């Protein structure tokens with residue numbers, strides 16, 4: 632064969648993960664097939680291979696506008712079972728592939744066969760991509776439309792999903808930027824300063840809205856954090872205001 636960078640073979644990609652994380656369903660979704668529902672007990676019991684030609688992939692990735700210049704002729708994807716009794720098949724699958732998809736059911740996290748798959752991939756130093764599955768439809772079941780944040784063009788109608796880690800800090804910059812951009816773009820009215828309920832206190836000449844401040848006063852041990860602050864002006868009825876405060 633012509634050994635050059637311009638003449639590549641199709642990479643082999645193995646799908647691995649714990650039972651019922653949605654490996655076969657993902658393939659069905661890509662293929663436009665319904666293999667999963669035909670499986671006995673919904674359990675994959677063998678290795679299955681599907682070939683995706685480059686034109687298929689180009690079509691399917693159009694919306695990303697990445698204008699993918701595909702150098703490979705396609706992608707051969709191998710489905711593996713996640714059930715614990717099929718370690719041998721997972722081992723074989725992971726031995727065949729150039730790259731892998733590790734599917735994680737986001738509602739269940741990392742389970743024993745996820746870890747087993749991970750160890751098989753690590754052992755062979757196989758590079759892989761993690762697919763976080765199931766989150767979007769569960770929101771749909773609750774009547775919410777969600778979309779990954781960088782694809783969401785109608786924020787408000789559709790809720791944005793930002794994958795984060797509160798341990799490593801991954802995704803936090805994205806989350807913060809999104810909060811700031813979204814509020815300053817769509818909540819301008821709400822965010823404008825208003826004259827009502829501004830106080831002047833001992834150590835501060837002026838406090839702008841939405842700042843945390845410490846209030847020093849008598850009897851504060853009876854106040855509940857988060858309740859409204861009322862300013863009694865010279866024309867106000869103290870009893871009326873007391874009543875409003877108690878209702879809060």
Ligand code: GTP
Nearest residue numbers: 650651652653654655656674675712713714765768
């Ligand atoms: P094994 O091959 O047996 O390990 O399972 P699998 O990882 O191939 O999972 P499968 O495709 O059989 O899906 C398991 C169940 O999860 C099925 O009932 C699917 O319909 C369901 N499922 C898969 N993906 C999703 C998803 O994105 N959202 C929801 N709500 N359900 C899903």
Ligand code: MG
Nearest residue numbers: 654655674675
């Ligand atoms: Mg399966």
Ligand code: NA
Nearest residue numbers: 651673674675
């Ligand atoms: Na299954």
